[in-house]
Amino acid sequence: MKRSFIREILEAIDEETISFAGGLPSENLFPTQDLKEATLKAIENPKVYQYTISNGINELREQIALRYTNEGFATTKENILITTGSQQAMYILAKFFENKDITIEEPSYLGAMNIFRLNNLKMDGVKLEDDGVNIEEFEKSFKKTKLTYLIPDFQNPSATTYSLEKRDEIVKIVEKNDGYLIEDSPYSELFFDKKMPYISAKLPKNSFHLGSFSKTLVPSYRIGWIRADEKLIQSIMIIKESIDLHSSGFSQYILAEYLKDEAKYEKHLQEIRDDYNKKASYFSEQLNLIMPEFKHEKPKGGMFLYGTFGQGVDTFALVQECLKKKVVYVPGNQFYIDKVPNGEIRFNYTHSNFEQIEKGIKLIKSCL
Amino acid sequence: MKRSFIREILEAIDEETISFAGGLPSENLFPTQDLKEATLKAIENPKVYQYTISNGINELREQIALRYTNEGFATTKENILITTGSQQAMYILAKFFENKDITIEEPSYLGAMNIFRLNNLKMDGVKLEDDGVNIEEFEKSFKKTKLTYLIPDFQNPSATTYSLEKRDEIVKIVEKNDGYLIEDSPYSELFFDKKMPYISAKLPKNSFHLGSFSKTLVPSYRIGWIRADEKLIQSIMIIKESIDLHSSGFSQYILAEYLKDEAKYEKHLQEIRDDYNKKASYFSEQLNLIMPEFKHEKPKGGMFLYGTFGQGVDTFALVQECLKKKVVYVPGNQFYIDKVPNGEIRFNYTHSNFEQIEKGIKLIKSCL
Numbered sequence: 180m181k182r183s184f185i186r187e188i189l190e191a192i193d194e195e196t197i198s199f200a201g202g203l204p205s206e207n208l209f210p211t212q213d214l215k216e217a218t219l220k221a222i223e224n225p226k227v228y229q230y231t232i233s234n235g236i237n238e239l240r241e242q243i244a245l246r247y248t249n250e251g252f253a254t255t256k257e258n259i260l261i262t263t264g265s266q267q268a269m270y271i272l273a274k275f276f277e278n279k280d281i282t283i284e285e286p287s288y289l290g291a292m293n294i295f296r297l298n299n300l301k302m303d304g305v306k307l308e309d310d311g312v313n314i315e316e317f318e319k320s321f322k323k324t325k326l327t328y329l330i331p332d333f334q335n336p337s338a339t340t341y342s343l344e345k346r347d348e349i350v351k352i353v354e355k356n357d358g359y360l361i362e363d364s365p366y367s368e369l370f371f372d373k374k375m376p377y378i379s380a381k382l383p384k385n386s387f388h389l390g391s392f393s394k395t396l397v398p399s400y401r402i403g404w405i406r407a408d409e410k411l412i413q414s415i416m417i418i419k420e421s422i423d424l425h426s427s428g429f430s431q432y433i434l435a436e437y438l439k440d441e442a443k444y445e446k447h448l449q450e451i452r453d454d455y456n457k458k459a460s461y462f463s464e465q466l467n468l469i470m471p472e473f474k475h476e477k478p479k480g481g482m483f484l485y486g487t488f489g490q491g492v493d494t495f496a497l498v499q500e501c502l503k504k505k506v507v508y509v510p511g512n513q514f515y516i517d518k519v520p521n522g523e524i525r526f527n528y529t530h531s532n533f534e535q536i537e538k539g540i541k542l543i544k545s546c547l
Numbered sequence: 548m549k550r551s552f553i554r555e556i557l558e559a560i561d562e563e564t565i566s567f568a569g570g571l572p573s574e575n576l577f578p579t580q581d582l583k584e585a586t587l588k589a590i591e592n593p594k595v596y597q598y599t600i601s602n603g604i605n606e607l608r609e610q611i612a613l614r615y616t617n618e619g620f621a622t623t624k625e626n627i628l629i630t631t632g633s634q635q636a637m638y639i640l641a642k643f644f645e646n647k648d649i650t651i652e653e654p655s656y657l658g659a660m661n662i663f664r665l666n667n668l669k670m671d672g673v674k675l676e677d678d679g680v681n682i683e684e685f686e687k688s689f690k691k692t693k694l695t696y697l698i699p700d701f702q703n704p705s706a707t708t709y710s711l712e713k714r715d716e717i718v719k720i721v722e723k724n725d726g727y728l729i730e731d732s733p734y735s736e737l738f739f740d741k742k743m744p745y746i747s748a749k750l751p752k753n754s755f756h757l758g759s760f761s762k763t764l765v766p767s768y769r770i771g772w773i774r775a776d777e778k779l780i781q782s783i784m785i786i787k788e789s790i791d792l793h794s795s796g797f798s799q800y801i802l803a804e805y806l807k808d809e810a811k812y813e814k815h816l817q818e819i820r821d822d823y824n825k826k827a828s829y830f831s832e833q834l835n836l837i838m839p840e841f842k843h844e845k846p847k848g849g850m851f852l853y854g855t856f857g858q859g860v861d862t863f864a865l866v867q868e869c870l871k872k873k874v875v876y877v878p879g880n881q882f883y884i885d886k887v888p889n890g891e892i893r894f895n896y897t898h899s900n901f902e903q904i905e906k907g908i909k910l911i912k913s914c915l
Contacts, residue, residue, distance in 0.1 A: 201598065209596045218586060228577045228765035230569065263631055263769075263791040270790045274665075294789045297642075397596035399796035401631075421662045422638045423631040427795045428767035 184289065184513050192507060197539035199508040202335065202394070202482050203530040208454055209397050210437075210447050217437035227432040233420040234412070235261025235404070236428065238435040243390070243404055252380040257409045260419060263426040265365055265391035265403035266290060269328075271418045272361055272387055272405070273298040280324040284312055286485075286514030286523070288335045288363070291328060304516050307337055309476075311345035318352050325358030331378055333366040333481025336514045336525035340375060340479060350381045360386045365394045365403075366481035368448050371456040384408045392434060394482065395448060400430035452480075455529050459484060462528040462536050469540045470547075473524070482529045487511070488522035495520045497546055506542040552657065552881050560875060565907035567876040570703065570762070570850050571898040576822055577765050578805075578815050585805035595800040601788040602780070603629025603772070604796065606803040611758070611772055620748040625777045628787060631794040633733055633759035633771035634658060637696075639786045640729055640755055640773070641666040648692040652680055654853075654882030654891070656703045656731070659696060672884050675705055677844075679713035686720050693726030699746055701734040701849025704882045704893035708743060708847060718749045728754045733762050733771075734849035736816055739824040752776045760802060762850065763816060768798035820848075823897050827852060830896040830904050837908045838915075841892070850897045855879070856890035863888045865914055874910040 192198060221227050234240065240256035247254035262268040269291050277298040283291070285304035295302055303324055305316045311331065321327055329349070331341040341349075353360050362379045367390075379386035391403035405415070419425075438444055462484055463477040475486025488494065494510040501507055511523020531539065560566060589595050602608065608624035615622035630636040637659050645666040651659070653672035663670055671692055673684045679699065689695055697717070699709040709717075721728050730747045735758075747754035759771035773780070787793075806812055830852055831845040843854025856862065862878040869875055879891025899907060 203598055206593045206597055209593050211590065211593055211596070214596070215590055218590070219583075222579065222583055222586070225574045225577055225579055228579070228582070228767045229574055230571055230761075230766045263794075266789075267791040290789075290792075293785070297786065297789050393598075397797075398598045399596045399800075401791060401793075401795045401797075417661070418665065421634075421658075421665050422790060423635040423769060424658075425769075426631075427769045427798060429765075429769075429798060430795060432767075 184509060192502075193505075196502075196505040196507055197531060197535045197542070199506070199526040199528070199531065199539060201530070202527055204394055204398065204451075204482070205454065205529050208451050213443060213447075214397070214433065214437060218433050221432040221436045224432075227429055229428065231425050231428040231431070233416055233425045235259065235426065236431045236435060239402075239431050239438070240404075242435060242438045243406075247406060250377075250380075252377060252383075254406060258406050258412060260405045260407070260412050260415065261426050261431060262403045262405060262419065263423055264393055264398070264401045265363065265389045267422065267426075268387075268389045268403050268405045269294050269361075269363070270298075271415050271422065273300060274418050275415050276300060276326055276359075279326055282317065282320040282324045282327040284329060284334065285516065286336050286511060287328070288330060289513050291363070292514075292516065295328075302516055307334065307339055309339065311339065311341035311349075314345060314348045314352075317349070321352050321358060322356055325356055326361070327353070327358070328361045328363065329378070330363045330366075332364055332375060333369060333478065333483070335366070335481070336483055336509070336511070337485045338476070338478040338481055338483050341378070343375070346376065346378045347381075349378050353382055353385055358385065361389065362386055363389045365389070365391045368395050369452060369455060369482065370480040371452060371459070372479055379406070387411065395451065396434070396437075400427065400434060402426060402430050402434055455480075455482070458528045458531075458533075458536070461533055462526065465537050465540050469537075470544045478528075482527055484526045484528055485511070486524060488524075490522055492522045492547070493520040494522060494524050497543075500546040501543055504542045504546060506539045508543070552877060560870075561873075564870075564873040564875055565899060565903045565910070567874070567894040567896070567899065567907060569898070570895055572762055572766065572819075572850070573822065573897050576819050581811060581815075582765070582801065582805060586801050589800040589804045592800075595797055597796065599793050599796040599799070601784055601793045603627065603794065604799045604803060607770075607799050607806070608772075610803060610806045611774075615774060618745075618748075620745060620751075622774060626774050626780060628773045628775070628780050628783065629794050629799060630771045630773060630787065631791055632761055632766070632769045633731065633757045635790065635794075636755075636757045636771050636773045637662050637729075637731070638666075639783050639790065641668060642786050643783050644668060644694055644727075647694055650685065650688040650692045650695040652697060652702065653884065654704050654879060655696070656698060657881050659731070660882075660884065663696075670884055675702065675707055677707065679707065679709035679717075682713060682716045682720075685717070689720050689726060690724055693724050694729070695721070695726070696729045696731065697746070698731045698734075700732055700743055701737060701846065701851070703734070703849070704851055704877065704879070705853045706844070706846040706849055706851050709746070711743070714744065714746045715749075717746050721750055721753055726753065729757065730754055731757045733757070733759045736763050737820060737823060737850065738848040739820060739827070740847055747774070755779065763819065764802070764805075768795065768802060770794060770798050770802055823848075823850070826896045826899075826901075826904070829901055830894065833905050833908050837905075838912045846896075850895055852894045852896055853879070854892060856892075858890055860890045860915070861888040862890060862892050865911075868914040869911055872910045872914060874907045876911070
């Protein structure tokens with residue numbers, strides 16, 4: 180089995196390379212002063228350094244639960260399991276469902292696909308359309324697998340957001356077949372227009388809803404979570420504690436301190452949305468100006484812009500040339516089960532500044 | 548599959564209960580002021596909040612490598628993989644060797660045994676004697692399994708330390724059969740007299756040496772590591788990054804800052820050794836005074852005191868009574884593959900003060 184293209188790239192590139200590859204948040208937006216204050220308060224109590232319980236500290240689970248409840252999705256701390264990033268949430272669920280079949284979107288998040296392979300889940304890909312998966316294909320697949328992994332908000336890699344109609348169709352199909360939905364939501368808060376309702380909210384007993392502070396706050400704390408029915412949380416706990424006993428208590432206490440001021444977090448989220456919205460617009464404009472042969476839609480949220488040159492260009496071959504000129508992106512074939520080269524590209528637009536965006540696109544254009 | 552007795556106990560007990568159960572370090576010994584200074588320095592650079600590479604930040608891997616090299620075990624940062632506690636190190640290796648057979652000590656660390664079960668490793672238990680495993684039994688088992696998990700220094704739960712002779716025998720057997728040793732070393736630095744050489748130092752190509760800052764510094768950073776041949780590190784990296792992308796970068800940068808002053812860390816280690824030595828002596832003395840029917844040796848390092856009432860007492864039944872009187876320990880049967888009740892007990896002596904130690908032992912005595 181091969182390592183993730185993105186993780187290998189992160190190790191290989193130097194500081195001069197313009198990277199549109201990883202899903203890195205903008206460092207300029209980290210609320211460093213507020214986090215410093217939260218840290219200084221949290222470390223007044225030496226318990227922040229000790230072992231803690233496997234499911235995560237009560238305060239943080241309560242705060243996360245409250246955010247769901249405020250959005251109309253009734254949740255208590257017993258529904259929450261803190262994980263070491265939402266990557267670990269996916270790993271735990273893949274281990275829980277190992278050797279089973281699973282319905283996924285195509286294209287889909289390659290990190291999740293690697294996890295599924297590692298735990299011997301057989302993936303059945305369903306075509307992703309502009310408003311979500313193709314429902315007929317999805318129903319046919321889900322009838323057999325009874326398990327699905329979806330990223331309904333600003334999907335990785337495609338930036339697709341599911342329509343309300345398709346969300347309701349998914350609910351009906353999961354219920355009818357008494358299966359499980361894994362709803363991965365790392366980007367849901369990063370909307371430029373409005374937030375869509377979680378599909379899991381209508382499937383409280385049959386869903387695992389995955390969240391993370393990596394994209395909305397900082398990645399290095401490695402704090403994500405799973406929201407699920409209490410019995411399901413109890414079932415997956417043995418896997419969580421086998422993997423790392425518990426996620427960093429240090430990170431958890433600092434986060435819980437930071438989140439006490441809800442208004443501050445909301446203000447921070449709005450700053451990210453505004454900044455990313457501007458960058459998405461600029462990236463899209465520059466693509467249209469410099470490289471109009473790359474067809475795409477301007478994203479409505481999240482961290483990625485996806486598009487295609489059409490079948491004439493092999494973007495996997497192209498990225499090797501781009502690397503020499505010190506610019507990098509993720510070729511679209513990485514997000515498909517069979518990885519057959521195609522003309523698609525995923526661009527991350529959040530981690531570069533305007534100058535780098537323009538320069539990077541020009542460098543790619545020069546490799547065509 | 549059942550959850551770990553210790554993890555369940557940690558969730559169930561209240562603050563009034565005297566716990567001799569978990570492997571909790573003493574909170575009084577956390578170097579909170581030095582860690583605060585390291586934290587404040589580290590967070591001056593916003594990169595501490597960003598994603599980092601999967602194997603761990605260079606600075607920390609170099610510092611860990613240097614400690615091995617200084618002890619005569621030549622090591623570079625390429626031999627080190629940072630893990631989310633050494634619990635995750637074990638999980639990664641169990642996943643790497645899934646479905647294989649493995650030779651373990653009996654008794655052994657129950658967290659490791661749970662991980663092996665979860666990854667379908669078939670455990671073959673070898674009797675642990677006062678100076679290490681029974682070599683004849685070990686050789687017979689290892690010839691078949693070609694894989695072993697050992698805790699040679701201040702073993703968990705038995706506090707046993709391997710003699711130099713048995714360490715050399717293990718080296719010969721692993722080499723002759725071209726198998727692998729997983730050497731778990733969370734307690735090696737917590738010696739009261741002297742440090743023993745790592746078995747892995749004579750098996751650099753055929754060993755995974757596991758270390759951790761959880762017992763020597765603080766557990767909540769969740770930082771441990773695997774030291775292995777570079778090719779082996781590359782092979783297990785795919786599992787590491789699938790599980791959680793990377794361990795907390797925030798913790799790693801703070802640790803790297805703290806470890807810059809080697810003398811400070813050494814002084815801290817000596818303080819822990821002195822404190823734990825006093826507590827081990829006191830625990831042993833109080834046992835002899837209050838409950839002389841419990842046979843044991845005073846530990847020479849680590850965090851645990853192990854002994855037995857003999858076959859007349861079922862310590863698994865006893866602990867249920869003890870819980871009602873608000874004192875808890877881990878019954879010895881938890882550390883055996885078949886979990887048949889026996890007269891053995893593992894006491895943690897590092898997390899309680901003198902008053903709690905005396906009171907706790909008296910409470911247990913009253914339940915007999």
